[in-house]
Amino acid sequence: MGVKLKVNTYVDIAVVDLKEKALDASNSEKLKKSMAETLNDYEKVVLDLSRVEFVDSSGCGALLSCLRQLGDRGGELKLCGVQKNVQRLFELVRMNRIIDIYPTKDDALKGF
Amino acid sequence: MEQEHTIEQAYAPEEPRQVIIADDDLTTLKILERTLEKAGFTPxxxxxxRQVIGHLSGAVCAVILDIQMPEMNGLECLDYINRQYPDLSPIMLTASDEVADAVYAMKHGAFDYIVKPFQASQITALVSHAVHSFEQTIRLREAEESLRQARENEIYVASRIQRSLLxxxxxxxxxxxxIAHMTIPSQEIDGDFYDFIQMDSQSMDFVVADVMGKGIxxxxxxxxxxxxxLRVVNETRLSTEGRVFIEPEEIVDTVYSHMIDELQDLESFVTLFYARFYPKSSRLTYVDCGHVQPLHFHHRSRRVSLLRGGNMPLGFPEKEPFRQFNTTFEAGDVFLFYSDGLTETxxxxxxxxxxxxxxxxxxAHGTDPPDDLIQAVKAEVVNFSGTAEFADDFTCIAIKIDADSVPLELLGRQTFVFDSRLDELQRVRRCVRIFGKKYMRRASDEPRIAGIELAAVELTSNIIRHAYENQSGHPIRLEAVAYPREMTFSFYDRGKPFDPDAVPAPALDRPKEGGMGVYIIEKSVEEITYSRGGDGQNCACMRIRWC
Structure with a gap:
């Protein structure tokens, strides 16, 4: 079983709504797999993390892996809806410097 | 010049070379005497x-001994000469039926033997050879002696420097x-040193270092x-009116810049550990530059952890900013600092x-008073090596935190057990959050609680993935303890031990997918210590302090 996620499309942009409360060592590998399957057809992707309360280092690793996969194909990944505790972790490991983070989904869509 | 003079005093080659000839056959004795006189010796x-012994002196450079003689025979005499004049090695005279005795004599220090009857030329050649060999031995021994004196002199000077300055x-x-301290200098002085610097009424600095190489x-x-x-420390003192503003890492960095040219010119390097104790707030700040890692005995858990730093020794070409680390301690804890002479015995x-x-x-001995502890360490090492002579300097300093300096009142304690499965991580988070919230109740404490949650998840997944290699069914015990403004979370497992030094620091300019966990833990809690008990149980203890 993969992670729960829902994909909506806005013209050529895929918005992935991650329906998990935590992104940690127990599901980070699954996220990588599900995202790889989902994202093959898109170059512009927004990952909505507004339901995610907790991310650990392996969660960060999975996000970086998605970023790299898309980047290899010339695509772009943006995040939105990042909760405070998760934002603090991203700053701690300096992820905020290499992934664009927007407050809301609309801001992210405008960012492309 | 001194050296030559010493040799001449002990043995004067320009004087006639005395050769004792001993035979109870007067004809043989006469022939020997004339032969040697002709060859320029003084027989x-x-x-x-017995008469041989009466004539032995420092001026005698060869001896010819007949084996069969009255009073004391040649072999007994040989034995005596061996013991009293080890540089002399006699030539034995034997009759043809005494060859077995001659062989015995050769084995016991005779220079050679001649079977009677002999030729005059044989005698001259052999005695010349023996005298030459004797003179060589004397010169060699004298040279060794003056070399030894020079070395002793150097050791004396170096040990004076060490005692008085270092x-x-x-x-x-x-x-x-x-504090208890002890140094046993080795036969060859190292550059071991340590010192205590009282910066102000709140803190005490302690530094221990070891210079590569030996002697002066x-x-x-x-x-x-x-x-x-000391200059760096004193200059700071003058400028800051009684308060310490310079951090250990700055002290080490300044000393490094003063010393690096000298160190590189001499191709030498220094390992160093700089520690600053704050007994009132139970904190220790330290910088480690490649020194042996001091031990921290935790009185409460009776466990020992290592103070890990990770900077290179001073004088190594790689220069990274010196990083300082913080740790905390409790009443009864003991820090043991030592030099590698101890562990390399x-x-x-x-x-x-x-x-x-x-x-x-x-x-086993962490609860002993510090003086007893270092004496016991010494006794243990002496017992192990079988000698009280050390090849390297042996330095050992124990610093014990007084029992009444840090009273801590226990507020609460709770134990949780998890299975080594990744889907337990959620429960780990919940347990840690609920326990933490009991004591950190303000809304502004939320980031701290989130940090503890994060560190706990990182620790637990490390245990599951590395200690238990992703095998479920093993217990992970979490013991959470709360004191006023302090909490500890200790994770116990029985899997493979973990060496945090083996984990490279993550490259934060380009975050990668792995290797961030250890870094995240270090950044999320005040202190993390890893230890392994004698019972094969690993313990990772994180300590949280707040105001």
């Missing part, structure tokens, strides 16, 4: 072993700590390092004493 003819005395009136050069380098260090069979043996010893 001393005698007819018994080894400091602990402050006697600094409240909150008890190492001792001077140590003295230079120490003077740079070998047993008779060549086995190293090693860090692990010291850790086990400390685990």
């Amino acid at each position: 001393i003819p005698v007819s018994s072993g 080894l400091g005395k602990p402050p006697t009136d600094f409240p909150g700590v008890q 050069r190492a001792a001077f380098m140590g003295a230079a390092l120490k003077s740079h260090l 070998r047993s008779r069979s060549g086995e190293l004493f090693g860090e692990e043996r010291l850790i086990n010893f400390m685990t």
Whole structure:
């Protein structure tokens, strides 16, 4: 079983709504797999993390892996809806410097 | 010049070379006497072993001994000469039926033997040879002696430098700590040094260092390092009116820039550990530059952890900013600082004493008073090596936190057990959050609670993935303890031990997918210590402090 996620499309942009409360060592590998399957057809992707309360280092690793996969194909990944505790972790490991983070989904869509 | 003079005093080659000839057959004695006189020697003819002994002196450079003689025979006489004049090695005269005796004599220090009857030329050649060999031996021994004296002199000078300049005395009136220290200089002085610097009423600095190499050069380098260090400290004192503003990492960095040219010119390097104790707030700040890792005995858990730093020794070409680390301690905790001379002591069979043996010893004796502890460490090492003579300097300093300096009131304690499965991580988070919230109740504490949650998840997934290699069904025990403004979360497992030093620091300019966990833990809690008990149980203890 993969992670729960829902994909909506806005013209050529895929918005992935991650329906998990935590992104940690127990599901980070699954996220990588599900995202790889989902994202093959898109170059512009927004990952909505507004339901995610907790991310650990392996969660960060999975996000970086998605970023790299898309980047290899010339695509772009943006995040939105990042909760405070998760934002603090991203700053701690300096992820905020290499992934664009927007407050809301609309801001992210405008960012492309 | 001194050296030649010494040799001449002991043995004067320009004087006639005296050769004792001993035979009870007067005809043989006459022939020998005439032969040797012709060859330029000064023969001393005698007819018994006892007479030989009467004529032995420093001026005699060869002896010819007949084996069969009255009073004391040739072999007994040989034995005596061997013991009293080891540089002389007699030539034995034998009859043809005494060859077995001659062989015995050769085995027991005779120079050679001649079977009677003999030719005059044989005697001359052999005596010349024996005299030459004797003179060589004397010269060699004299040269060795003056070399040894020179070395002793150097050791004396170096040990004076070390005693008077390098080894400091602990402050006697600094409240909150008890200090015991000991240095046993080896036959060859190292550049070991340590010192205590009382910065202000709140903190005490302690530094221990080891200069590579031995002898005067190492001792001077140590003295230079120490003077740079004290200068940096004193200059700061003058400028800051009684309060310490310079952090240990800045002190080490400044000393480094003063010393690096000298160190590189001499191709030398220094390992160093700089520690600053704050007994009132139970904190220790330290910088480690490649020194042996000091031990921290935790009184409450009776466990030992290592103070890990990770900077390179001073003088290594790689220069990274010196990083300082913080740790906390409790009443009854003991820090043991030492030099590698201790752990690198070998047993008779060549086995190293090693860090692990010291850790086990400390685990068993950590509650001893500091003086007793370092005496016991010394006794243990002496017992292990079978000798009280050390090849390297042996330095050992124990600093114990007084029992009444840090009273801590226990507020709460709870134990949780998890299975080694990744889907337990959620429960780990919940347990840690609920426990933490009981004592950190303000809304502004939320980031701290989130940090503890994060560190706990990172620790638990490390245990599951590395200690238990992703095998479920193993227990992970979490013991959470709360004190006023302090909490500890100790995770116990029985899997493979974890070495945080083996994990490289993540490259934060380009975050990667792995290797961030250890870094995240270090950044999320005040202190993390990893230890392994004698029972094979690993313990990772994170400590949280807040105001």
